[in-house]
Amino acid sequence: MASRAVIEVRDLVTHYGERMILKGVSMEVHEGEVMVIMGGSGSGKSTLLRHMLSLEQATSGSIRLSGVDICTASTEEMYELRLKMGVAFQGGALFSSMTVGENIMLPLYEHTKLDHMTMEIMARLKLEVVDLAGFENLMPSELSGGMVKRAALARAIVMDPKMLFCDEPSAGLDPVVSNAIDDLILKLRDTMGMSIVVVTHELDSAFKIADRITVLDQGDILFIGTVDELKNSDNQRIQNLLNRQSGEEELDPEAYLRRLTGEDTLVKAA
Amino acid sequence: MSEAGPFSPVVRLAERVGRSTVGGIEGIGHGASLLAESIYWTCLGWRKHQPVRLPAVFSEMMEVGIRAIPIVMVLSAAIGIMLAIQGIYTLKMFGAESRVVIGIAFSVVREFAPLITGILVAGRSGSALAARLSTMKINEEIDALTSMGVNPVRFLVVPALLAMLVMLPALTFFSDFISLFAAGIYVNLDLGLSLAAYADQTLDILSVDDLMHGLGKSVLFAFLITLVAVVNGAAVTGGAEGVGRVTTRSVVHAITAIVITDMLFAFLVTH
Ligand SMILES: Nc1ncnc2c1ncn2[C@@H]1O[C@H](COP(=O)(O)OP(=O)(O)O)[C@@H](O)[C@H]1O
Ligand SMILES: [Mg+2]
Numbered sequence: 341m342a343s344r345a346v347i348e349v350r351d352l353v354t355h356y357g358e359r360m361i362l363k364g365v366s367m368e369v370h371e372g373e374v375m376v377i378m379g380g381s382g383s384g385k386s387t388l389l390r391h392m393l394s395l396e397q398a399t400s401g402s403i404r405l406s407g408v409d410i411c412t413a414s415t416e417e418m419y420e421l422r423l424k425m426g427v428a429f430q431g432g433a434l435f436s437s438m439t440v441g442e443n444i445m446l447p448l449y450e451h452t453k454l455d456h457m458t459m460e461i462m463a464r465l466k467l468e469v470v471d472l473a474g475f476e477n478l479m480p481s482e483l484s485g486g487m488v489k490r491a492a493l494a495r496a497i498v499m500d501p502k503m504l505f506c507d508e509p510s511a512g513l514d515p516v517v518s519n520a521i522d523d524l525i526l527k528l529r530d531t532m533g534m535s536i537v538v539v540t541h542e543l544d545s546a547f548k549i550a551d552r553i554t555v556l557d558q559g560d561i562l563f564i565g566t567v568d569e570l571k572n573s574d575n576q577r578i579q580n581l582l583n584r585q586s587g588e589e590e591l592d593p594e595a596y597l598r599r600l601t602g603e604d605t606l607v608k609a610a
Numbered sequence: 611m612s613e614a615g616p617f618s619p620v621v622r623l624a625e626r627v628g629r630s631t632v633g634g635i636e637g638i639g640h641g642a643s644l645l646a647e648s649i650y651w652t653c654l655g656w657r658k659h660q661p662v663r664l665p666a667v668f669s670e671m672m673e674v675g676i677r678a679i680p681i682v683m684v685l686s687a688a689i690g691i692m693l694a695i696q697g698i699y700t701l702k703m704f705g706a707e708s709r710v711v712i713g714i715a716f717s718v719v720r721e722f723a724p725l726i727t728g729i730l731v732a733g734r735s736g737s738a739l740a741a742r743l744s745t746m747k748i749n750e751e752i753d754a755l756t757s758m759g760v761n762p763v764r765f766l767v768v769p770a771l772l773a774m775l776v777m778l779p780a781l782t783f784f785s786d787f788i789s790l791f792a793a794g795i796y797v798n799l800d801l802g803l804s805l806a807a808y809a810d811q812t813l814d815i816l817s818v819d820d821l822m823h824g825l826g827k828s829v830l831f832a833f834l835i836t837l838v839a840v841v842n843g844a845a846v847t848g849g850a851e852g853v854g855r856v857t858t859r860s861v862v863h864a865i866t867a868i869v870i871t872d873m874l875f876a877f878l879v880t881h
Contacts (some may be wrong), residue, residue: 434754
C-alpha cells in the first residue's frame with residue numbers, strides 16, 4: 341500500500357516501574373485504514389494505545405501522529421492534534437456526573453463556538469449513528485455495558501476526527517451489538533476516511549474489520565500484515581493464536597512440578 | 611544471618627519511615643506544582659484554548675459553600691455556647707465573669723471560627739473532591755479528558771480551588787457571626803447582659819485586624835484542603851478500595867495540615 345502513514349511508532353520501549361512492557365515496538369498506520377492490534381491479555385495492547393495517545397511517558401523511541409513527534413510536541417501542537425483524535429476507552433470512560441448527551445457534547449462545548457441548539461443536534465446525530473437515539477438524557481450509570489461502549493464511541497467521533505482509537509470496542513458484548521459496532525467502524529472508515537486503530541482480542545471481529553493486523557506478544561511485535569497474510573503465516577505462536585490455543589509450549593511433568601513448588605524461582609534467584 | 615540483615619525489623623521500620631517521608635515530600639512537591647499550574651490556567655487559560663468556566667466555578671461554590679450553611683450554623687452555635695460556658699466558669703474563679711465577652715470575641719474570630727469551618731469543609735468537600743478525582747482516574751475519565759484536549763487541572767481542579775477560595779472565608783465570616791450571636795444569647799441568659807450591650811462590647815473589642823487574621827487563615831486552609839485532596843485523589847491506585855483509602859487519607863492530611871498551619875500562624879503573628 342502506498343498511502344501515507346498517519347501514525348508512526350519507532351522502536352518504542354516502555355516501562356511500568358521496573359517492568360519492561362513494550363520491548364522496542366515499530367509499526368505504522370496508514371491513512372484511511374483500519375489497523376487492528378491483537379495479542380493475548382497482558383501483551384501490551386492497551387499500553388501501546390495509551391502511548392499513541394500520549395497519556396504515558398515512553399522510555400525511548402518515538403511516535404509521530406500526522407508527522408508530529410508527540411514526545412517533543414509543544415502544548416499548542418498537542419492541542420491541535422488532539423482535536424483530530426477520537427478515543428473510545430476500554431471501559432467507556434463516560435463522565436459519570438453528566439448525562440449521555442452532555443458527555444457527547446463536551447468536546448463541542450470545549451472546542452467550538454457553536455450555539456447550544458446546534459451542539460444538541462450534532463450530539464443526537466451521533467447517538468443516532470451508534471443506535472442510541474433517545475437516550476441522551478440518561479446518566480451513564482443507567483446504561484448497560486454495550487450502551488456505554490456505544491455512547492463512548494459516539495463521543496469519540498463527535499468532532500469528526502481524522503484518527504480514531506478504540507480499546508476493545510466489542511469485548512463482552514453480545515454478537516449482534518458487537519457486529520453493529522464492527523459495521524460502524526467500517527462505515528466510519530469508508531465515509532469519513534478515518535484512520536482507525538482498534539485493539540481487540542476477538543478474532544472474528546478482527547478479521548472482519550482489519551485492513552492490516554499487528555500482533556503483539558509479550559511486548560514484542562510478532563506480526564504485521566493483512567488478514568490473509570496472517571492466516572497463511574506458518575509461525576507456531578500465530579497459529580496458536582488463530583486456533584485459540586493457549587500459548588504454552590509443552591512442559592515436561594518435572595519442570596511443571598518444579599514451577600508449582602516454586603523451586604524454579606529459587607533456582608533462578610540463586 | 612546477623613541482626614542487621616535486610617529483613618531485620620529495625621531496617622524495615624527505617625525503610626518504611628524513609629519511604630513515607632519521601633512520599634510526604636513528593637506530595638508537597640506535587641501540591642506546589644499543582645498550585646503553579648492552577649494559577650497558570652486561571653490567568654492564561656483563556657488564551658490557550660483552556661478557559662476556566664464560570665458556571666463550573668458557581669456549581670462548585672454551591673456545593674462547597676451554600677450546602678454547608680446548615681451544618682456550619684449548628685457547629686458554630688455549639689462552639690460559641692461552649693466558649694461562653696467555659697469562659698464564665700473559668701472567670702468566676704476570679705470573680706471576673708463580666709469580662710467573658712473579650713475571651714469569646716477573640717477566641718471565636720481569631721481561632722475557632724476559621725478552625726472549625728476549615729475542618730468541616732475538609733471533611734465535607736475535601737473528601738468529596740478526593741473521591742471524585744480518584745474515581746475519575748480509575749475509570750479513565752481523566753485520560754478521556756486529556757485525550758479530548760481538555761486540561762484536567764483547568765477543568766476539574768481550578769473551579770474547585772476558586773470555589774474553595776471564595777466560599778471558605780465566606781463560611782468563616784458567617785461562622786464568626788453565628789458563634790458570637792449564640793454565645794451572646796447564653797451570656798444574656800446566664801449573666802443577664804443585654805444583647806445590645808454584648809454587641810457593643812464585642813464590636814469595641816474586635817478590630818479589623820482580628821477579623822483579617824481569621825479570614826486570612828481560612829484562605830490558607832482553602833489552598834491546603836484543595837491541594838491535599840487533589841494530590842491524594844490523583845495518587846489513587848487499585849479499584850474501589852483505593853478510592854476509600856485516598857478519601858480517608860485526604861481528610862486526615864487536610865485536618866492535620868490545617869491544625870499545624872493554624873499553630874504556626876498563631877506563633878508567627880504573635881511574635
Ligand atoms: N498502570 C499500570 N501499572 C503497572 N503495570 C501496568 C499498568 N497497566 C498495565 N500494566 C501491565 O502492563 C502489561 C500490559 O498491560 P496492557 O497493555 O493493559 O495489556 P493488554 O494487552 O491486555 O491491553 C500487563 O502485564 C499489566 O500488568
Ligand atoms: Mg487492554
